[in-house]
Amino acid sequence: MTPRPELALVEGFERALINHRLHMAYQPKVRLRDGALTRVEALVRWEDAEFGSVPPSRFVPLAEKHGLIEELTQWGLRTTLRQWLKWREQGIDTCLAFNISALSLEQLDFPDLVERMCRALDVPTDRLVIELTEGATLPLIKLMDTLTRFRIKGIGLAIDDFGTGYSSLMQLRQLPFTEVKIDRFFVSDAVTSPDSRLIVKAIIDLAQGLGLTATAEGVETVDQLRLMHELGCDVVQGYLISQPLEPDSLQFWTQEFKQRWPGLIEDRGLELWTHVESDPLRQR
């Protein structure tokens, strides 16, 4: 039986969903080569009068469990695609990264639905990247047909939280991914742990060798950023670059970040280099 507080939370979530009280925040991802904005990741937010600010790690699994995930996905996608149109009017033509629960992919016609939504709003499908995390119950390999359909339609596919949980190297070869997101645990650990640094480098090389984009998640410090740069990572995302933003703040952020980027990547470069060089692993 579902415990009472969980049921209250689910009912609260359903009310928020129906009454349009959820909103999306968008976190920029930038290219390490030049600091250019490559895409923004849509992250759902729920601020509730009764429950306070509830994180998606709490309510997304509940939505999955209680049959509300499809509605959440459709609301989120519509909201994000509409936001893309507004940004384009402001002269920001970026790609969108959208998180999808593996459960939504059990429907074989889900890629058609996504394509129809893009068409209806006139958003090119190649501006969209679907981010997926592997769960214990549903290995992504079982979703091969659905994933291939996304790629045929020009929609990108990222494997999220790579390196932890259930993700495996085999999936990178067998499934039609376009991007690998290195889990933030390895990104933060790599600065001090030679082992984690080796793992991050191996993931980057593997991703690039297979023709995929390597993205580092959760970059919080300048040292992490410069290490990812040195290891040859393609794209970075994290609080150092930007917190998830309200949609209207993206234009201001792009201007502010252009000023900030050269200092982030260039100053103190020598210091980090010395730090990494002194690592015995590099001499292997």
Ligand code: C2E
């Ligand atoms: P995720 O896809 O791995 O998203 C990254 C999470 O890390 C986000 O948490 C983001 O706010 C946070 N983050 C970003 N940069 C940093 C950083 O530098 N340091 C740290 N410590 N954290 C950082 P958030 O928004 O709480 O989302 C948690 C998870 O919930 C997401 O993990 C994603 O799996 C899921 N999620 C979020 N929005 C949606 C959605 O619309 N639909 C679905 N199905 N899942 C969603």
Ligand code: CA
């Ligand atoms: Ca994600």
Ligand code: CA
């Ligand atoms: Ca992630």
